[in-house]
Amino acid sequence: MIKLKADFVITMNKNYDILQNAEVLFDEKIIDIGYNLPGESIYLGKNSVLMPALINTHTHLEFSSNKTDLMYGDFITWLESVINKKEELFVSCKGDCYKRAIEEMKKSGICAFGEISSSGGDLKYLKHSPLKVVYFNEIIGTNPAIADAMYQDFLNRLNESVHMQNKNFIPAVSIHSPYSVHPILMDKIIEIAKEKKLPIEAHFMESQAERRWLDKGEGEFKLFFDKHFKNAKPLIKPLEFIEKFKNTNTTFIHCVYANEEELQKISEIKASIAHCPVSNRLLNVGKLDLEKVKNNKIDYSVATDGLSSNYSLNLFKEIRAALLMHTDLHPKYLAKDLLKSVTINAAKQLNLNNGSIEKEKSADLIALKLPDDIDDIEKIPIQIILHTTEVEELYINGKKI
Numbered sequence: 341m342i343k344l345k346a347d348f349v350i351t352m353n354k355n356y357d358i359l360q361n362a363e364v365l366f367d368e369k370i371i372d373i374g375y376n377l378p379g380e381s382i383y384l385g386k387n388s389v390l391m392p393a394l395i396n397t398h399t400h401l402e403f404s405s406n407k408t409d410l411m412y413g414d415f416i417t418w419l420e421s422v423i424n425k426k427e428e429l430f431v432s433c434k435g436d437c438y439k440r441a442i443e444e445m446k447k448s449g450i451c452a453f454g455e456i457s458s459s460g461g462d463l464k465y466l467k468h469s470p471l472k473v474v475y476f477n478e479i480i481g482t483n484p485a486i487a488d489a490m491y492q493d494f495l496n497r498l499n500e501s502v503h504m505q506n507k508n509f510i511p512a513v514s515i516h517s518p519y520s521v522h523p524i525l526m527d528k529i530i531e532i533a534k535e536k537k538l539p540i541e542a543h544f545m546e547s548q549a550e551r552r553w554l555d556k557g558e559g560e561f562k563l564f565f566d567k568h569f570k571n572a573k574p575l576i577k578p579l580e581f582i583e584k585f586k587n588t589n590t591t592f593i594h595c596v597y598a599n600e601e602e603l604q605k606i607s608e609i610k611a612s613i614a615h616c617p618v619s620n621r622l623l624n625v626g627k628l629d630l631e632k633v634k635n636n637k638i639d640y641s642v643a644t645d646g647l648s649s650n651y652s653l654n655l656f657k658e659i660r661a662a663l664l665m666h667t668d669l670h671p672k673y674l675a676k677d678l679l680k681s682v683t684i685n686a687a688k689q690l691n692l693n694n695g696s697i698e699k700e701k702s703a704d705l706i707a708l709k710l711p712d713d714i715d716d717i718e719k720i721p722i723q724i725i726l727h728t729t730e731v732e733e734l735y736i737n738g739k740k741i
């Protein structure tokens with residue numbers, strides 16, 4: 341059993357309670373939170389903060405060797421550069437490359453991440469990760485002639501990851517997007533997710549090009565599909581796509597161009613959204629309307645996406661970018677919301693028993709220090725986001741990492 345004492349304990353419970361000079365007692369799970377708890381306490385020091393460890397809901401670690409290879413500034417141009425460089429990037433990301441990616445996340449206080457795996461080649465590097473992994477086996481493919489082969493390959497990968505399942509490695513599924521997967525494959529995979537109770541992630545409405553393609557079958561994606569696939573047509577309407585995920589735990593990634601009706605539908609089926617502000621900026625697709633997301637009572641997480649569209653996997657840098665980008669929102673309240681997005685909201689999206697400091701939750705915690713005294717706890721969320729890049733301590737399942 342360990343008892344930590346901090347100047348501020350952010351519980352991330354329903355009331356967003358921040359306790360001053362409080363203690364947290366835990367072994368693998370949180371046993372108690374409060375004052376004068378039994379046993380010797382370890383004091384984390386002046387201006388210390390103890391809070392739930394962060395969760396990065398959406399990454400593509402297979403692309404972690406990218407630094408300067410891909411073309412930023414326009415979605416379709418970027419996509420073409422991904423197609424051209426993909427094999428090269430995958431081959432050059434081996435053990436050390438995955439280790440560096442995980443190390444960067446660990447230093448920023450991340451205890452768990454959602455990995456989109458398109459090839460299964462990352463499995464051997466991630467199955468013994470020191471951080472918790474929710475491993476999303478991704479399906480992509482619209483050609484009915486090879487749908488059976490795609491599905492079989494997906495099943496093989498899924499089965500292998502199910503085989504590896506333990507408390508820190510959780511299999512899941514991902515449907516790449518409404519424009520890149522045949523609806524027959526979508527249905528099959530959603531059935532599996534329902535049956536096995538697996539979380540799902542799907543990219544949705546990331547770009548204006550996707551909006552125009554799905555609505556009217558025209559625009560930049562038409563040129564792209566004509567070039568690569570000949571005579572392609574959009575295969576599903578956006579609302580129909582969302583509707584398919586009813587009665588699952590689904591997170592739609594990006595949603596920058598989701599309209600009001602689609603946001604309502606996402607809310608109605610109790611799905612959620614992952615927001616990747618740096619990626620959206622680098623691909624120049626604009627930014628998610630967080631106010632509309634909130635008004636529709638949709639929970640959102642903030643995630644880094646992969647190094648294919650980011651310069652870093654540090655989640656504190658990501659929420660700092662979000663704080664500075666959403667100039668239409670009040671920074672004090674946005675900061676509060678952003679901390680929630682990378683803890684309790686993210687835990688729900690990935691089906692994890694963490695994200696808050698409450699009894700019986702996994703003891704996944706971080707300790708950090710504010711640079712100076714704080715006289716009002718209202719100031720804490722924004723100051724944490726402005727001043728934290730790396731954390732002092734990270735505990736996963738009660739063990740210091």
Ligand SMILES: [Zn+2]
Pocket residue numbers: 398399400456543593645646
């Ligand atoms: Zn993504």
